[in-house]
Amino acid sequence: MIITEKLPQLQALFQQMDRALIAYSGGVDSTLVAKIAYDILGDRALAITAVSPSLLLEDLAEARIQAAEIGIQHREIETQEMENPNYTSNPVNRCYFCKSELHDTLKPLAQKWGYSYIVDGVNADDLRDYRPGIQAAKERGVRSPLAEVGVSKTEVRELSKYLGLMAWDKPAQPCxxxxxxxxxxxxxxxxxxxxxxxxxxxxxxxxxxxxxxxxxxxxxxxxxxxxxxxxxxxxxxxxxxxxxxxxxxxxxxxxxxxxxxxxxxxxxxxxxxxx
Missing domain, CATH: 3.30.300 (GMP Synthetase; Chain A, domain 3)
Known part of the structure; x- marks a missing residue:
């Protein structure tokens, strides 16, 4: 069902986009989104990884390898959430300020480079947890294809394995x-x-x-x-x-x-x- 129903739905979603910028951490979710976006849009898809002290250099290296495996264009930008006391004081909604910084950085780049859509790797299971970063993304018009189609974390891994992604069984690695x-x-x-x-x-x-x-x-x-x-x-x-x-x-x-x-x-x- 996931292959015959949800994969075509994800593909159809990207077919409706002319160009898409993917907020790409290198985790299993955003890697799947990057793969499907590239399969549909080719060079009209761009993966961007935010580099900051909260990202392990080893995880950044893996993100580069996975992007090269997919074939998608990949760029890196620096984000400055560590300069925001609302973030460093570590309140319960810390992730809101992290994602605000991320998408406030990505949005002008998307506009400058002509990308009509910014998408992320939020999946359906994420909506059932306390994730204040999701609110920040929604406020900025970011789309979440996996959540929109109702793809769970388990299904993300199943689809990733089906599509031959080497990171299909990669452990979750939040910042x-x-x-x-x-x-x-x-x-x-x-x-x-x-x-x-x-x-x-x-x-x-x-x-x-x-x-x-x-x-x-x-x-x-x-x-x-x-x-x-x-x-x-x-x-x-x-x-x-x-x-x-x-x-x-x-x-x-x-x-x-x-x-x-x-x-x-x-x-x-x-x-x-x-x-």
Whole structure:
């Protein structure tokens, strides 16, 4: 059904556009959007990646490789959300100010270069979570093809695999600012500390993970089924030493394990309930 129904709907959506600029992070969602846009529009599609301290350089490198694999035109721009105290103070709607900065940067470029549409990788499941960044995008006229067609995260992966994208099973990788509890100030040094810690764990072979940072404490989150294996296979003393060299004082392991949206569990229930 997803291949015979939703893929043609996505293709038809882009057939109605003359030119499209894709807000392309390199994640599985925006990569799928970039692929379908390029298949339909060719050189009339442009993928743009926003580069800032909250984006790992390793993820930027992967985004470049994936864009080259697709064949789509790819540009990079710098965004300045770290200069906005509404962002760095890390309120519960921090993502609103991030996406505002992104699309306030993209919109004049789209107009200058003649792109009638800006699209992003928001999927149908995202609409059921607290995502203030979606509001910022909507206010600026950004379209979300996956959400419009009702494509879930699972279906994104199915379509990506069907279309031969190497990133079809890539773990979700939101920006590094999502690693901090709300109201804790975000700094470039803190982002770099978390980034180095996550890259360290990735190089050990752990892919689906988070390093949450609170003050001087790092809290490692892994899928629950991997926790015992992690403890038994990892030289914990070496890991602690490495994390302390990155700037953490304490290193802990979350026994509940990784769960998407965990940061939001402290929010009032009325923010979390979505139709």
């Amino acid at each position: 590094l600012s999502s690693r901090f509890p709300y109201t804790e100030e975000i700094t470039i040094a803190k982002l770099q500390r978390v980034g180095r810690a996550e890259v360290y764990l990735r190089k050990l072979g752990w892919k689906n993970l988070r390093v949450r940072s609170e003050a001087d404490t790092a809290r490692i989150e892994l899928p629950p089924e991997q926790i015992k294996e992690f403890v038994s296979q990892t030289e914990l003393s070496q890991l602690v030493q490495a994390f302390q060299q990155f700037g953490f004082v304490y290193v802990t392991l979350d026994l509940e394990g990784y769960r998407s949206g965990k940061l939001n569990q402290v929010l009032p229930s009325e923010l979390l309930v979505r139709p």
